[in-house]
Amino acid sequence: MKTLIRYSPLIILALAWEISSRLGLVSELALPPLSDVIRAWIALIKDGELVSNGLASIYRAAAGLGLAIVVGGLIGIAMAWFRPVNVLIAPIVEIFYPLPKSALIPVTVIWLGFGDGSKILLIFLGCMLPVTIGAFNGARAAEQHLVWSARSMGASRLRMMWDVVVPSAMPELLNGVRTALALSFILLVSSELIVAQKGFGYLIGFLGANGTYDAMYAVVLTVAFLGFAADRAYMLITRRVLAWREATA
């Protein structure tokens, strides 16, 4: 009941959508009634279009994001831990961070063509820097006396990294990953809208060009919902992973 009241504005908006479209206040072309959109969504699920394109998109996003987290995290921690690495890489991070990553879409296409490879590379490049910066800030803030105690107890450099530096970098690192997660959806959809033969973005563009706007709305809402759901799921996982921190705080 409480959630119902909390989300009632959404229900009101949905009703307003349905009614304004049914009464012809807005053109049915520009805004097909919500019920038609839902019917189109069910049809898309049934003939498998949405699922096959969706799986292609999710594969690209997951591969790119996974690579970005591993490589970005390692670079960030290395930057915080070894000064020469920082001196070499920090200026490069600094000039590439403000670069709007969408500018890389045509380049990844030049390098890897129209398929999965170019999208994965784009998402990897775009998502790496937020993770790197998160890991760097987190690892740099590792409490010095924790590092000292670990060293005095005879931990090797690698051991210390794994047991002390990585856990203390976790909160900032996970925050960077959250930014990267949102970015991966943006890059995925925009690159698929521009050049692709399958995926959510391709499906949206294809249905829109065909004039089947109710189906297009169905795909757009699906992508929006997936982005929202991914963020919520990620927040839940983060809370789990950082549970030790709440307990000690």
Add this chain to the structure above:
Amino acid sequence: MSNTDAPPNGWPEKAARLSVRLFWAFARVFSILLLLVAWEVFARSGAVTTFQLPALSKVLARIWDDAVSGDLAINTVLTLYRAIVGFLIAGIGGVLIGTAMTRLKLADWFFDPLVSIGFPMPKIAFLPVIILWLGVFDVSKITMIVFDAIFPVIAATVVGIRSVERELLWSARNMGAKESEILWQIVLPAALPQIMTGLQVALPLSLIVAVVTEMLMGGYGLGGAMITASRFANSIGVFAGIVEIAVVGYVLVKAMALTRRRLLIWHQEAHDPSTA
């Protein structure tokens, strides 16, 4: 800046400090220079075709041609105009909505679920819908930018205002301040660091969306020029576009960081070592 504790001033110390500073200045640009040289050498080595990676010198020559012909100025101004107008609308609207959400129950009830769903949503997926409604010109591009950039500002404003220290409000009320005075003189300044953080997220986002919308809708602008070059398999043009967009992005982000430092000069964070 770091050693304010009265350094000794004989010439050997001065020379030593100068050489240290020169060394670090060089170290800061060293890897960038290395990257640029590696680009040029690698592109010329024949391991990749000019199509895959044109030499830096050719790209720079192309940028120079664009600058001389005036295309560069037109495209840059158009992209900046869209990004900045979108950013300003998102900034002002975001602060207004955020403030309203903390002041009016009704606004909070209405906007809170919309923001909590809209913030993490990939708004770019709505681009075809926006094109359907508003066409392919500036209005739809700027609408898309506002739609994307407004959520971080709203969220930051709400968090900022809600975390204003109660003692400040109590003291102000106690001294007989009116509600409007409290808002302007206490609440908004105290929330400013958070609001600025929201704006600092919104600005690069505005530029990203400006470039994407230009790529998808074509026409002038840095993104439009890039996608045209890409359609004609003109990879020098594509790389020139990246360099141009990178420079614009860098300047905008730095300008924003400087503005923050100016506006928050009274805040203790201005005296902390900067991470930006």
